[in-house]
Amino acid sequence: EDRFELGEELGSGAASRVFACRRCLTDEQLAVKVVNIQRMRLMGDLATHMSRLDREVQILRQLRHERIVNLEDFHRTEDSYFLVMERVQGGELFNQIVLNKSLTELEARHVFHQLLEGVGYMHSMSIIHRDLKPENILIVRSRPAGQDAAEILHDVKIADFGLSKA
Template sequence: MSLDDVNVELQGRRARLKALADADVTNISEVYCMGEELGRGRFSVVRQATHLKENMGYAVKEVENESLDDEENLEALETEIKILRKLRHPHIVNLKEVVTTDAYTYIIMELLSGGELFHRIIEKGCFPEPEAQNLFAQILMSMEYLHGMNIVHRDVKPENILYCSAGSNDIKLIDFGYAGIWSAEKPLTGLCGTPDYVAPEVLTWYDEDDTGTPYGKGSDMWSMGVLLYVILSGCSPFNGEEEEQLLKLVAEAKYEFYEKEWEHVSAEAKELITKLLVVDPAQRYTMEQTLAHPWLAEAVAKARAGVVLAKSQEASNKQNAPPAPVDQTPAVRENEKESVASCTSCSIL
């Protein structure tokens, strides 16, 4: 490839990044004061930041544009942003805007200050059933919404569930870096997710020979089963010393309810887990079956009422809000296509 061809290709990628953005600036410091690091991903750093005009805190995912020279990485970022723009739910993180510079792309999201579910599990050891029911029902509300839009998260785990604030029990689902759009005509492919939580059908892509089994929403339901096991026991159902051993246990759904962790957990809760951790996705519990399970009936009703109330409050706040000031920052995002390309080549973290 000639130097001219390289420059044309780089210009094309830069144009695609600008098309994703709400604003293109010389330096992010023109708009936000960047603060402490909150976490790291494969190609990104998440930082706390303050909007200079609003004096409001946000979480900012900072992606180095050089990492997007790889077409797969760029497509994954495009998919993540396009999906985030579609979502508005009380239990899913809200996207504020996307800002680009020559060196970085910034995804600006609401700041959730209550910490990860992962850390609360470590602190508590495990959740008593009433708390676990209410927590799990909230997570199901977010997943039901996604699946209703044919979006599959593909990385449901405690680290991707954040509490809204330190004193709150309200949660939101985050991190749509692996999310994809499912359809009967074009099911999902590729190896995505985290080993402890990934579904057996997703593991069929482990050898990267493009002969795996296409999959869909059921892969999230498996992850929900693992998540419920962890919430109730404080332990993972699959405990291989080496990754290969762990993945074999997952592929065969080999796990147990050990008496020490499970003697005080009801048979109904354990039965729901066994219905979710089924190797064959056709036999695995669906979202509808999970929501209708007797163990969750009261918690699901409470969670649904909470969603309705939150949406009503949001609508009221919008109606009563003063007109927003005109933003002088040039917006460059082009008309966004409705179609969202699914990620077809992912890797386990």
């Protein structure tokens, strides 16, 4: 049986928390989104929230693309859902935009091209994201844009399929 070891908390939402985790067999660094069913119940209409979460898992299981955060494993207990995901270490694109006040045209074009690749793939699978925004775009890595080190190219992945539909 695949086992995981939880690490530090990376973020949280209304009913979920995201932790760093390690796959014990391979030492692979991942992230796990832990969704608390009791907290979902407090948000009202538990059936709708659970249905969305089930749909998110089903959609993520279908998607395998370099521009989309991969679902590695999934577990459900009486209390919680555990979505074990690829760990993307660079943070949200939103934070980079806030930090630097904007993206240059070159930086924006580079990100947009990757988003088109990911969205095109999703659409070819008859899946729509419905919540594409800088907070749901994760930076895989950043590198200087050639000679001009002032411009940074961000390699990105699309995340958070909670509102997606097939």
